[in-house]
Amino acid sequence: MNTNRKFESKMSKNRHLDPHCEAILEEYRDNLPRFREVEVQVRDMLIRTLSEAGLLVAALESRIKEYDSLAGKLELKGHKYSSLADLTDILGLRIITFYIDDVDIVASAVERLFTIDWDNSVDKRKIHEIDSFGYLSLHYICSIPGFPYRFEIQMLTLLQHAWANMNHDTGYKSGVEIPKGYMRNMSRLAGMLELVDDEFSKIRIELTDYRRRVQALVKSGNLDEVSIDGDTFRSYLELNPFGQLNKRIASINQAEIQDVPLMPYLAVFKGMGLKTLGDIASIVRNYSEGAYQIACYQIGLTDLDIIASSIGPQNLCIAYILKNGGGKAGLRYMFDLLNGESESNATIADMMLEQAKDLPFMNTGN
Amino acid sequence: MEIKVNTKDSVTTAQLIGRLDTPASQEVSGDFDNLMQFAAGTIILDCTQLEYISSSGLRLFLSLRKAAASKGGKVIVKAINNDIRSVFMMTGFLNLFEIQN
Numbered sequence: 001m002n003t004n005r006k007f008e009s010k011m012s013k014n015r016h017l018d019p020h021c022e023a024i025l026e027e028y029r030d031n032l033p034r035f036r037e038v039e040v041q042v043r044d045m046l047i048r049t050l051s052e053a054g055l056l057v058a059a060l061e062s063r064i065k066e067y068d069s070l071a072g073k074l075e076l077k078g079h080k081y082s083s084l085a086d087l088t089d090i091l092g093l094r095i096i097t098f099y100i101d102d103v104d105i106v107a108s109a110v111e112r113l114f115t116i117d118w119d120n121s122v123d124k125r126k127i128h129e130i131d132s133f134g135y136l137s138l139h140y141i142c143s144i145p146g147f148p149y150r151f152e153i154q155m156l157t158l159l160q161h162a163w164a165n166m167n168h169d170t171g172y173k174s175g176v177e178i179p180k181g182y183m184r185n186m187s188r189l190a191g192m193l194e195l196v197d198d199e200f201s202k203i204r205i206e207l208t209d210y211r212r213r214v215q216a217l218v219k220s221g222n223l224d225e226v227s228i229d230g231d232t233f234r235s236y237l238e239l240n241p242f243g244q245l246n247k248r249i250a251s252i253n254q255a256e257i258q259d260v261p262l263m264p265y266l267a268v269f270k271g272m273g274l275k276t277l278g279d280i281a282s283i284v285r286n287y288s289e290g291a292y293q294i295a296c297y298q299i300g301l302t303d304l305d306i307i308a309s310s311i312g313p314q315n316l317c318i319a320y321i322l323k324n325g326g327g328k329a330g331l332r333y334m335f336d337l338l339n340g341e342s343e344s345n346a347t348i349a350d351m352m353l354e355q356a357k358d359l360p361f362m363n364t365g366n
Numbered sequence: 367m368e369i370k371v372n373t374k375d376s377v378t379t380a381q382l383i384g385r386l387d388t389p390a391s392q393e394v395s396g397d398f399d400n401l402m403q404f405a406a407g408t409i410i411l412d413c414t415q416l417e418y419i420s421s422s423g424l425r426l427f428l429s430l431r432k433a434a435a436s437k438g439g440k441v442i443v444k445a446i447n448n449d450i451r452s453v454f455m456m457t458g459f460l461n462l463f464e465i466q467n
Contacts (some may be wrong), residue, residue: 255421258428258459260458260459260462261462264461295456298456299456299457302453302456303420303421304420304421304424304453304456304457305421306421306424306425306428306457307457307458308457308458308459308462309458310458310459310461310462311457311458312458314455314458335460338460338461339460339461339465342465342467343467344451344465344467347448347451348451348452348455348460351448351452351455
């Protein structure tokens with residue numbers, strides 16, 4: 001008998017377990033390696049499926065019941081179990097979601113992956129009376145082919161998880177009678193967290209609706225109605241608004257266009273005082289010629305045959321700033337926003353100013 | 367064109383010396399391939415003694431940056447002269463790199 005088994009045996013002897021419970025513990029010890037394998041297998045299946053569904057969860061926890069914890073459980077109610085297979089929480093997993101709506105989405109994924117023992121699964125969200133508040137979580141008892149034991153998957157939100165852990169930490173399972181004042185305070189907290197979970201969910205739904213409406217407006221071309229922010233600008237970029245200008249600039253040297261992130265230009269356009277996507281579209285319409293002239297001047301006499309997809313918006317901003325009297329300060333501000341504040345941005349601004357002053361667009365209407 | 371590489375902890379510094387024109391870019395492409403192995407950390411391209419960069423040179427910089435981005439590392443371009451800064455700006459790549467003076 002190894003040291004671990006000696007210790008475990010001593011622990012169980014201290015617990016006054018009958019031979020029936022000892023047999024269950026023996027079965028537990030013999031199957032522990034298999035439980036560990038299944039723990040990894042189930043975790044991998046869940047991680048893969050949630051990832052494929054694009055569902056971000058706060059955490060996925062798992063544990064195998066400790067020997068002593070099982071011995072304690074058997075000491076209290078070992079007569080309820082005929083064998084280890086009757087215990088459904090030897091392997092337990094907990095999937096913690098950010099949003100309350102995601103609990104049901106996770107549940108449907110779990111239903112697809114595993115066989116659910118519906119008779120023993122519990123939706124604790126539904127068992128509360130209308131005037132009581134407490135532990136809200138969805139517990140599925142599951143099984144997989146080739147493994148004779150069931151396991152439990154709990155699904156709950158981050159706030160429900162926090163509440164459950166705090167409640168557990170105070171020892172509600174210890175058998176000591178809990179003061180009513182404490183129970184009442186925990187119930188009040190549970191009620192409050194339920195409200196907070198609902199509010200988070202509402203905010204997400206409203207945000208999703210907003211994004212959908214904005215995308216529809218962008219796609220329908222009603223750009224004047226769409227304010228510039230991170231979401232709207234990203235949607236706008238999907239329309240490739242600078243594509244035509246970039247191609248025209250690339251044609252100067254038959255250059256290859258390398259796609260680069262254009263989101264940094266959000267700050268520049270906002271810094272230029274633009275309010276709507278319509279304002280950006282207007283700049284594309286009115287300043288593309290100036291942007292092209294800048295490019296011709298700069299790369300026309302070089303053999304540079306690679307450009308970034310940011311060349312279009314960059315030159316548009318330069319043309320707009322110069323044409324509207326922004327001068328060196330405006331250009332420097334633009335390069336500071338793009339490259340981070342640096343004295344070298346002043347050098348670039350000076351160079352741009354010098355190059356652009358004699359370009360035709362500077363001396364025409366737009 | 368010469369490249370001197372020095373690695374300390376997770377920071378690799380490559381000193382670029384000379385002109386990175388098209389023939390030189392072909393000559394040192396193997397050196398840039400070797401730098402890819404450090405792409406999970408920080409790679410500093412020290413351009414203090416770099417006099418010129420062509421499109422081919424830009425492509426080498428971009429490949430290295432792409433490798434670093436995919437491995438969670440980063441490429442810092444250090445001490446470029448005004449002509450090279452101008453090339454980065456004219457092609458739109460200036461804000462793609464972290465540039466240090």
